[in-house]
Amino acid sequence: MSRNIMKNETIPGALEAVLERTQDFTDSAYTSHEHREAILERSDRLKLELDHLLGLYANVMGFERASLCPEVESSVNACIDAVKELSKNLANAATHQAQELNTATKQGLELVNQIRQQAMVSDINRLHHTSNAFQDSIDHILEVCKLLRHVAVSETLQISAKFTEINLRVYGPQVITAAKTLAAYPGSKIAQENLEVFADMYQWLVSDVTTIVKDVLETSQGKPEKQVYMSLPRPGKHGTTSKPLKSVRLDVDEQEKIAKSGLEMKLITNEMDAETDKWQESNNAQVEENNDIVKRAKNMSAMAFSMYQFTKGEGELKTTQDLFTQAEYFAEEANRLYKVIRQFSYQVPGGTNKKELLEYLDKVPTFVQRLQFTVKDHTVGKAATFTKVDNVIQETKNLMNVISKVVTTCFECATKYKIIMPRRVRIPCATLDGPLPNQLSPQALQRLAISHSGTLPR
Secondary structure: OOOOOOOOOOHHHHHHHHHHHHHHHHHOOOOOHHHHHHHHHHHHHHHHHHHHHHHHHHHHOOOOOHHHOHHHHHHHHHHHHHHHHHHHHHHHHHHHHHHHHHHHHHHHHHHHHHHHHHHHOOOHHHHHHHHHHHHHHHHHHHHHHHHHHHHOOOHHHHHHHHHHHHHHHHHOOHHHHHHHHHHHOOOOHHHHHHHHHHHHHHHHHHHHHHHHHHHHHHHHOOOOOOOOEEEOOOOOHHHOOOOOOOEOOOOHHHHHHHHHHHHHHHHHHHHHHHHHHHHHHOOOOOOOOOEHHHHHHHHHHHHHHHHHHHHOOOOOOOOHHHHHHHHHHHHHHHHHHHHHHHHHHOOOOOOHHHHHHHHHHOOHHHHHHHHHHHHHOOOOOHHHHHHHHHHHHHHHHHHHHHHHHHHHHHHHHHHHHOOOOOEOOOOOOOOOOOOOOOOOOHHHHHHOOOOOOOEEEO
16 A cells, blocks of 8 residues: 555545535435434544554554555454445435435426415415425435435545436526515416426426436446437448447546537527417417427427537437437528518518517527537547537537527517418428438438538437
């Protein structure tokens, strides 16, 4: 055992950091008495074993071949055993809480439904009581996320748990805020829509929590981690290669950055879905459910969602080339939607609504062009490809954001002026030599020749 490892200022500092994390388990109101006592007992044992080891090593440090002393070796093994026992007890406590999480999440979803109903009828007293219960449910889930982050066996899962905890902490309480706003203004359609958006977002957040819990528990039992980042195959004949893809590890900063980008993408798709749902829920006979604007906007939302899944190592997009190809389709669909809405704008009478629509619409070609330029940028190496992945997601998010505003304004114009919407025109499937097809499919991805080199998901 080398002296630099056994320095007194190194090991006690590491022990202090470990014990500080164990306090999250012992201080948690949801940790059972049995688990708390077991963790405290193992923590005390670890401190005693480590103190014994440091004292023993200090006594023999000046002697030649001190590191080969049997007593030192035995003390080291005792410390290792104590660490393993403490780790096992921490994992057991987290697992126990995770197993109870299903009840907590179901209760949270039920409370959201109650909050929605009470806000609509302005039942302030019940809303206050239910909101407090909902906040307690959120706190419980946050507690589990924090403990799972401590026992996660990989950086990827630790970061996923961290961002899931952050998202829930930030967006969960927004359900309460939106409900109180609706209760104060029960006739406001905007307040009602706002509450629906945050209620849907909470459901998505709970789904993420459930996924993280499952992944952490599976990996703690020795199962392989689900999220794997792979390099791209080099171009060969017909864009194929017989060489297997190689795993690539992202550092912590890269993982956090791509997780943040993915979250922003998901939030934008939520907004787009909320806007397109308005069309289908409208009682106005002039606003047809199968109009071209809604269909193309939903198609773009689905593409953006698959890019969000890519940042989590899920979905049909397996490599960075798949992501770049999807972004190309996304830009093409935005161009088609732009042309449809441009024609629609001719039917809108002059005034504030038309001016707002055209202001948003005129931004679309610029964002489309920026995304296309980013996709075509040639990269070599992990760092450059990672930067390109992040840039592509950011540009897709920016384009999605302006499209969402355009679709919102279109709906307002169609409703206000009772404009008959353009119907969907069937676009035949294209060949590789022809225009890009309307929607990405796994089969099309396999046929595409890969023209980029680099690394990254999945």
